[in-house]
Amino acid sequence: MNQKRVIVAMSGGVDSSVAAALLVEQGFEVIGVTLQLLPGASTGFGCCGSPADIADAVAVASRLNISHYVITMDELFEDKVIRPFVESYLRGDTPNPCALCNRFVKFGHLLGLSEAWDAGFLATGHYARVKEGKLYRAQDENKDQTYFLYNLGPRELFRLVFPVGDLSKPEVRSYARRLGLETADKPESQEICFIPNRDYRGFVKSHPLSSGLDFALKSGPIKDVSGRELGRHQGTVDYTIGQRKGLVSGSHAPKYVVRLDPKNQTVIVGEKEETMSSVCEISDMTWTSGNPIAQGQALVRIRHRHPPAPAHFSLNKEGRLRVRFDSPQRAITPGQSAVFYRGEEVLGGGMIKEVIE
Amino acid sequence: MLESAYLDYNATAPIRPEVMGAVSPFLKDGFANPNSPYRIGQEVRRALELARERVARLLGAKNPGEIVFTSSGSEANSAALYGAAWHSLQQSGRNKIIVSAVEHESMREILPILSSQGFKIYETGVDSNGLIDDGSLLEAIDERTALVSVMQANNETGVIQPIEKIAAVCRERGVLFHSDAVQSAGKIPLDVETLGVDLLSISGHKLGALKGAGALYIRNGVKLFPLIAGLQEKRRRGGTENVIGIVALGVAAQLSLAELSNSQRYLSWRRQIEDGCLSASNVRLNGGEGPRLPNTSNFSIEGVDGHSLAIAFDLAGVCVSSGSACATGLSSPSHVLRAMGLPKNLIKGALRVSTGWRTTQEEVDRFIEVFPRVVNKMRSVSLVPA
Numbered sequence: 001m002n003q004k005r006v007i008v009a010m011s012g013g014v015d016s017s018v019a020a021a022l023l024v025e026q027g028f029e030v031i032g033v034t035l036q037l038l039p040g041a042s043t044g045f046g047c048c049g050s051p052a053d054i055a056d057a058v059a060v061a062s063r064l065n066i067s068h069y070v071i072t073m074d075e076l077f078e079d080k081v082i083r084p085f086v087e088s089y090l091r092g093d094t095p096n097p098c099a100l101c102n103r104f105v106k107f108g109h110l111l112g113l114s115e116a117w118d119a120g121f122l123a124t125g126h127y128a129r130v131k132e133g134k135l136y137r138a139q140d141e142n143k144d145q146t147y148f149l150y151n152l153g154p155r156e157l158f159r160l161v162f163p164v165g166d167l168s169k170p171e172v173r174s175y176a177r178r179l180g181l182e183t184a185d186k187p188e189s190q191e192i193c194f195i196p197n198r199d200y201r202g203f204v205k206s207h208p209l210s211s212g213l214d215f216a217l218k219s220g221p222i223k224d225v226s227g228r229e230l231g232r233h234q235g236t237v238d239y240t241i242g243q244r245k246g247l248v249s250g251s252h253a254p255k256y257v258v259r260l261d262p263k264n265q266t267v268i269v270g271e272k273e274e275t276m277s278s279v280c281e282i283s284d285m286t287w288t289s290g291n292p293i294a295q296g297q298a299l300v301r302i303r304h305r306h307p308p309a310p311a312h313f314s315l316n317k318e319g320r321l322r323v324r325f326d327s328p329q330r331a332i333t334p335g336q337s338a339v340f341y342r343g344e345e346v347l348g349g350g351m352i353k354e355v356i357e
Numbered sequence: 358m359l360e361s362a363y364l365d366y367n368a369t370a371p372i373r374p375e376v377m378g379a380v381s382p383f384l385k386d387g388f389a390n391p392n393s394p395y396r397i398g399q400e401v402r403r404a405l406e407l408a409r410e411r412v413a414r415l416l417g418a419k420n421p422g423e424i425v426f427t428s429s430g431s432e433a434n435s436a437a438l439y440g441a442a443w444h445s446l447q448q449s450g451r452n453k454i455i456v457s458a459v460e461h462e463s464m465r466e467i468l469p470i471l472s473s474q475g476f477k478i479y480e481t482g483v484d485s486n487g488l489i490d491d492g493s494l495l496e497a498i499d500e501r502t503a504l505v506s507v508m509q510a511n512n513e514t515g516v517i518q519p520i521e522k523i524a525a526v527c528r529e530r531g532v533l534f535h536s537d538a539v540q541s542a543g544k545i546p547l548d549v550e551t552l553g554v555d556l557l558s559i560s561g562h563k564l565g566a567l568k569g570a571g572a573l574y575i576r577n578g579v580k581l582f583p584l585i586a587g588l589q590e591k592r593r594r595g596g597t598e599n600v601i602g603i604v605a606l607g608v609a610a611q612l613s614l615a616e617l618s619n620s621q622r623y624l625s626w627r628r629q630i631e632d633g634c635l636s637a638s639n640v641r642l643n644g645g646e647g648p649r650l651p652n653t654s655n656f657s658i659e660g661v662d663g664h665s666l667a668i669a670f671d672l673a674g675v676c677v678s679s680g681s682a683c684a685t686g687l688s689s690p691s692h693v694l695r696a697m698g699l700p701k702n703l704i705k706g707a708l709r710v711s712t713g714w715r716t717t718q719e720e721v722d723r724f725i726e727v728f729p730r731v732v733n734k735m736r737s738v739s740l741v742p743a
Contacts, residue, residue: 005672031672069668071664071665071668072664109738112737112738113665113668113669113735113738115734115738116665116669116731116734116735116737116738117668117669117672118672118673119672
């Protein structure tokens, strides 16, 4: 493979624009690729390739004088990201779609294509660091995106480059301004790229998978942990564990969502302490080294921006990893990822399957 | 510019050196408006009329006055389709338009607009070889029919339609017949008299002229509403003539006509390309059974996405395409292959290879040489089910 050629996944945002620019500066033959992940002229935003974002990526590529291609991967995205996302909500879980997109789309199919295109490396604008096939948290802890990248293995990591992983966001922006890149002051996309207006409910509801399986969209009781009905809800899909707003009014202490039971169309709420738990089980574990670890200690992060907390883990008979935190954690949420760290290094991670105690 | 083997002449052709020579005076002193009375204007006018004669000769038009210059093949198609539709509706109330299912996007995109204006659109399908179902097309012609339009050769597959037969019936029934000959002009002999067409579109850059000039043949006596109003081109197309583009078109038309006798060269390359590609497993040739342009091959490579494959070829130094070139560089599934009834995975894996005036044996060899390697590599990483 051509070790001087690098494919850069350019979303049309400032981070991947700067990633491309830095690689050009380093003397690589840089080839920009923008993925169109939603069919036709759908209005997505962020990294899923809306017409406006594609236009921005094209403008930056032309400013940098690099080759650029647009690739459609809408079917793969539907299959590997959107469907599991909808299924997760219908199960009463809270999914982490970006991790799936990274695994199957960006560092799955696109990495494969970059191999066929004779490129030694694939780069993105993610905030994370890779060194000798190992994955580390970003320099800028505020921007660290390893929570969405934990499921990469050595096959991927040895071919990945994250050029902005050593920079802070302000540094990235000022670099982009200095080069006059069109995307220098483009606002951040915080939301999930394929959901317009944060309307998860509307999205899940209108997805064909929901038909016949739409318990999560039906109204039902809000109960406390002892089973007493406190009010009604319009569908468990509207709730996530640990959430406070949107609950029964009139009760003196604020209530928090403790558990979702979409099969019985029930939302279970409780006091703040009742959202705390210490033990959970993780499925679909992957390890960045490629070598599974059956038991040990690690810092475990249970949601984006959650400060990784010390925990012990061991593999159980069902092949799940049982994690016991040294101290109880708030709102451990099925469907979210549990990401394992040793210091700055990412060891791996999986999906939170069940909260045990 | 990069040094790549270029095998995408159906997208566009390199500019001919003779064209560059012929237009250069018009980049300097030959700037005058061809409609101006003074002598330098007359000189430019003469160059325009010479170009018109050359285009008329390429198309077999009896009278150069039947050639109207446009900005492109797309504009010629628009001028024919809108122009004939609106004129017929006004003159005779006819509001039915019959087209094939494999027309170029510049035709297809007009259909919903005409439909919204009250026209009835009838689309005729094609068989698995890409040949139009002329039986059902002819049956669809009735007293409400304003226009029938069938392309002479398809841009993606190169399949040549039996337009002579359709045109004859149209004439008998007093219906206008238009053909988009953008891909066929200069590649196969073309004679508007023998074909019996009333309207025919061509494009300059496909012949090795410049982008930005095309022409519409309008048979004497055929009336159209002008798409662009103005006094130029005998009121048939307004706007000061694109002198450089038209001069270039004339030169390229003359050269293309002379080169029609070279078709053996193209056929030989086509055979080499097809033998080479078909020797790989699970590759099929689309439209291979019917009459085809000598320069075009359309393959379905099972198990890959044609657009990603075309990128792989580009990065391996060969320009080919996954279908028709479109504005954004995005691939959308080919309506042509869909109309031919191909399954989805074969439509996705489409690859078009087309040769032209500057093609060399080395370029063809290079493509054939890299083909198995590129395809195997793509297949090994592809997620399209084989």
